[in-house]
Amino acid sequence: MNLAHFASQSASVLEHVIFATALFCFAVVLLRNAIGLGQLLVATWVFATRIEPSEGARDLWTRYADLALPVSVVAPAFNEELSIVESTKALLALEYPEHEVIVVNDGSTDATLDRLISAFDMEESHRIQVAELQVTAIRKTYRSRRYANLLVVDKDNGRKADAANAGIGFARTPLVCVIDADSIVEPDGLLRASEPFMHDDGRLVAVGGAIRVANGSKVEGGSLREIRISRNFIPQFQVCEYLRAFLTARVANAHTNTLMLISGAFGLFRRSVLIEMGGYRHDTVGEDLELVTHIHRHMRERKRSYRIAFVPDIVCWTEAPASLEGLANQRARWQQGALETLSFHRRMIFNPRYGRIGMIALPQMILEDLLGPPAELIGYVLIPAAVLLGILDPMAALVFFFVSVVFGCGLSVGTLALEEHQLRRTPTAKDLLRIGWAAIVENFGYRQLNLWYRLKGVRRYAKRDSTWAAVPREGFNA
Amino acid sequence: MTSLWPIILGSGWIVGAILVIFAVLVLRRFLDERSADARKKEDAKITRSYLRRVAGHPPEDKGKRWSASRRLVAVSHLQSLLRGGDRSRLMQIAEFDGLLTETLRRSHSVGVSNRVDAIRLMQRFGSEACIARLRQMMARDRSYNVRLEAAFALAATSALPPPRETMRVLAMLERAPNRLDMALLRASAPDYSDQLVLLLKDGLSERWHAQLVDAIGWSRNPSVAPLLEEAAMQSSSEIRCAALRAASKLGQPCVEEWVKAKLSDPESEVRVQAANACVALGLTSAVDALAHLRSDEHLWVRLRAEQALEQLAPDLLAITGKAA
Numbered sequence: 108m109n110l111a112h113f114a115s116q117s118a119s120v121l122e123h124v125i126f127a128t129a130l131f132c133f134a135v136v137l138l139r140n141a142i143g144l145g146q147l148l149v150a151t152w153v154f155a156t157r158i159e160p161s162e163g164a165r166d167l168w169t170r171y172a173d174l175a176l177p178v179s180v181v182a183p184a185f186n187e188e189l190s191i192v193e194s195t196k197a198l199l200a201l202e203y204p205e206h207e208v209i210v211v212n213d214g215s216t217d218a219t220l221d222r223l224i225s226a227f228d229m230e231e232s233h234r235i236q237v238a239e240l241q242v243t244a245i246r247k248t249y250r251s252r253r254y255a256n257l258l259v260v261d262k263d264n265g266r267k268a269d270a271a272n273a274g275i276g277f278a279r280t281p282l283v284c285v286i287d288a289d290s291i292v293e294p295d296g297l298l299r300a301s302e303p304f305m306h307d308d309g310r311l312v313a314v315g316g317a318i319r320v321a322n323g324s325k326v327e328g329g330s331l332r333e334i335r336i337s338r339n340f341i342p343q344f345q346v347c348e349y350l351r352a353f354l355t356a357r358v359a360n361a362h363t364n365t366l367m368l369i370s371g372a373f374g375l376f377r378r379s380v381l382i383e384m385g386g387y388r389h390d391t392v393g394e395d396l397e398l399v400t401h402i403h404r405h406m407r408e409r410k411r412s413y414r415i416a417f418v419p420d421i422v423c424w425t426e427a428p429a430s431l432e433g434l435a436n437q438r439a440r441w442q443q444g445a446l447e448t449l450s451f452h453r454r455m456i457f458n459p460r461y462g463r464i465g466m467i468a469l470p471q472m473i474l475e476d477l478l479g480p481p482a483e484l485i486g487y488v489l490i491p492a493a494v495l496l497g498i499l500d501p502m503a504a505l506v507f508f509f510v511s512v513v514f515g516c517g518l519s520v521g522t523l524a525l526e527e528h529q530l531r532r533t534p535t536a537k538d539l540l541r542i543g544w545a546a547i548v549e550n551f552g553y554r555q556l557n558l559w560y561r562l563k564g565v566r567r568y569a570k571r572d573s574t575w576a577a578v579p580r581e582g583f584n585a
Numbered sequence: 586m587t588s589l590w591p592i593i594l595g596s597g598w599i600v601g602a603i604l605v606i607f608a609v610l611v612l613r614r615f616l617d618e619r620s621a622d623a624r625k626k627e628d629a630k631i632t633r634s635y636l637r638r639v640a641g642h643p644p645e646d647k648g649k650r651w652s653a654s655r656r657l658v659a660v661s662h663l664q665s666l667l668r669g670g671d672r673s674r675l676m677q678i679a680e681f682d683g684l685l686t687e688t689l690r691r692s693h694s695v696g697v698s699n700r701v702d703a704i705r706l707m708q709r710f711g712s713e714a715c716i717a718r719l720r721q722m723m724a725r726d727r728s729y730n731v732r733l734e735a736a737f738a739l740a741a742t743s744a745l746p747p748p749r750e751t752m753r754v755l756a757m758l759e760r761a762p763n764r765l766d767m768a769l770l771r772a773s774a775p776d777y778s779d780q781l782v783l784l785l786k787d788g789l790s791e792r793w794h795a796q797l798v799d800a801i802g803w804s805r806n807p808s809v810a811p812l813l814e815e816a817a818m819q820s821s822s823e824i825r826c827a828a829l830r831a832a833s834k835l836g837q838p839c840v841e842e843w844v845k846a847k848l849s850d851p852e853s854e855v856r857v858q859a860a861n862a863c864v865a866l867g868l869t870s871a872v873d874a875l876a877h878l879r880s881d882e883h884l885w886v887r888l889r890a891e892q893a894l895e896q897l898a899p900d901l902l903a904i905t906g907k908a909a
Contacts, residue, residue: 144599158701158730173830174764237884279888308761506589509596517600524607527614536615543607 393444802831
């Protein structure tokens with residue numbers, strides 16, 4: 108009798124646990140989608156009311172070129188012998204009144220440095236490093252005999268953050284633009300990204316810009332010649348993801364002063380602030396996210412008025428992983444980086460001293476990066492199981508499906524609609540349809556796979572795994 | 586569980602609406618692509634027709650009714666290609682065609698971006714009516730961004746009001762100066778240098794005083810040189826820096842002595858600016874003082890001095906080597 112009673116009590120407790128977990132998973136997914144919808148609405152408002160860069164202002168920008176803050180473009184390069192010359196030429200050709208290109212050879216084991224030396228007629232120089240932010244040794248610096256605004260820094264290998272720090276240390280201009288060596292910056296991308304500094308009264312410390320996936324596009328001489336959409340589904344799914352991230356989430360976050368991430372592929376920063384902070388952290392795989400979080404912390408702890416802006420126009424193109432292996436590495440790394448950042452800055456979370464960053468942005472990051480992935484994955488398994496066991500009404504499973512998958516499709520397609528209405532950078536109606544189809548299909552498999560990869564990132568974080576798994580690239584014209 | 590239906594229906598409706606909007610946009614794009622060739626041909630015809638009229642020939646396709654927006658596109662395109670008399674004639678013809686009226690009507694739109702588009706077109710027309718409307722918008726539009734845009738359009742057509750009015754309308758003194766303010770003040774300097782000088786006596790904050798001194802350098806008026814020298818002696822380092830920037834731009838030989846003297850200013854940022862000014866003015870007589878600055882206690886001064894020497898005396902650098 109007692110055993111039966113115990114069994115019945117245990118079953119009842121289990122039912123309650125399953126019910127409570129299912130409810131929690133549902134609540135997390137619902138909240139994430141509600142935030143997504145809110146961001147889409149805010150982004151729509153921002154785009155609808157924005158004034159496109161004026162020609163009149165551009166004209167004055169040209170007439171008074173000395174008003175444009177000089178920029179150092181820092182491009183860390185590791186084993187880029189095949190593309191470094193073309194990429195550097197494209198950077199030198201950027202439209203901007205005064206910019207310097209600093210290529211940092213991060214201990215490449217191939218002929219990256221030799222290619223640079225011979226292509227740009229470089230000679231050894233004794234350029235003084237203004238601030239030493241890197242932890243590895245600088246071997247030599249080289250100055251081009253043909254291009255006065257090109258500097259090459261050769262250093263021991265130490266990952267992107269260390270290479271970027273070395274470059275920032277050599278910069279002498281008020282602004283530094285940190286990019287990936289394989290990023291394709293739009294010819295006027297630097298000009299557009301620096302435009303917020305025209306209106307700045309001294310508070311602006313960083314500007315991010317929208318980045319798009321270049322897979323399938325025609326790239327020549329380090330520049331984008333023709334925008335095309337890859338026929339491979341994996342890059343197509345990532346086109347949708349990038350649009351969601353850059354055209355809705357970041358636009359909305361910047362509008363509400365809660366922007367937490369400026370992509371490592373392209374970011375413009377005030378050099379003095381980076382130097383005060385000591386540059387990028389070396390002990391994280393998510394250095395770009397950590398840097399912006401650190402800027403918020405640094406400025407708020409010193410009670411300085413500051414602003415971080417975002418330019419919704421596309422300023423840069425990047426190659427996304429085209430294979431599942433590459434995608435898995437990248438997503439696990441992003442997840443690990445997010446958790447590391449949350450851990451480094453945990454004292455900011457729900458701390459009113461850090462204003463909306465502590466009270467809104469970081470809790471949102473917890474929802475997105477800590478609770479979201481496991482909650483959604485568990486929900487996919489637990490809710491149907493609970494329905495089968497008779498713990499939940501079948502209607503609950505239907506609601507979960509609607510809130511997660513159907514609503515997810517809606518948000519992706521909504522972002523595409525926003526892009527088409529405002530920017531129109533998808534080449535043709537056929538491509539638009541193709542991406543629209545991918546935006547729906549991604550919710551049936553790809554999205555769940557991504558959640559799995561992110562859980563792998565959680566595991567790597569728990570194991571303190573600091574190895575850098577390179578993301579295999581196919582090359583732009585593959 | 587019936588309480589869950591609103592969630593399903595709500596999600597369904599939102600997603601349905603989004604899908605419909607997307608389908609409409611795809612259809613619009615598809616139709617645009619299909620008509621692209623025909624549109625290009627028609628645009629070419631409109632352009633050709635205007636070119637013929639500008640040259641005094643009768644237009645092709647007489648009586649053809651093209652929409653105002655298409656004709657505006659063609660006129661804007663041609664306007665940037667034509668110069669002198671041809672350009673004036675084109676704008677007159679466009680006014681006769683009622684395109685100016687259409688633009689002026691658009692400048693009264695509710696949407697900010699529509700009004701800004703109209704401002705950009707009016708800037709291209711550049712007629713008296715446009716300038717009058719631009720002044721009106723700069724003075725009275727409810728949106729700050731529109732007022733600013735109108736100010737830039739007026740600056741581009743050299744029709745900015747006096748600086749005191751520009752500063753009042755854009756409420757410049759109520760905030761810290763930015764680079765756009767600097768550009769507007771510099772743009773008004775050639776026409777209103779006397780008024781900028783008068784503004785200096787208003788007891789403005791140091792930052793604004795510095796902006797005005799900077800702008801005076803763009804006046805192309807040599808008589809302001811003594812005033813810059815006076816500014817270079819002020820206690821505020823920001824004003825001294827502005828005086829050096831202005832002197833670099835003015836390019837008058839009479840500033841040489843005091844510019845060189847500023848190489849030994851107690852503030853490092855003034856010494857940096859003075860080194861820059863020496864390069865801008867080509868002051869080879871400052872080489873000794875610049876060489877001395879290579880051992881300055883401030884890194885930025887040493888760096889700028891070295892850069893200045895690279896340009897003013899590259900041979901000297903080759904002999905003495907680079908500073909450590």
